[in-house]
Amino acid sequence: MEDLKVLSVSRSENGNLLAVGTTYGFIVFSIKNGEFTKRFHRSLLLIKMYNQ
Numbered sequence: 001m002e003d004l005k006v007l008s009v010s011r012s013e014n015g016n017l018l019a020v021g022t023t024y025g026f027i028v029f030s031i032k033n034g035e036f037t038k039r040f041h042r043s044l045l046l047i048k049m050y051n052q
Helices: 045-051
Strands: 005-012 017-022 023-034 034-043
Touching: none
Parallel strands: none
Antiparallel strands: 005 017, 017 023, 023 034
């Protein structure tokens, strides 16, 4: 299995969403008053494990 690596980071135009893409999926955070809240995630890790 590959090491976990951050492949990309993107922030929305108005700055309230942050997306982080990794080797095993991505996660989207909402940023409000300097605090991060998970909004959505998609993991490829479970798919890879299932297909082995």
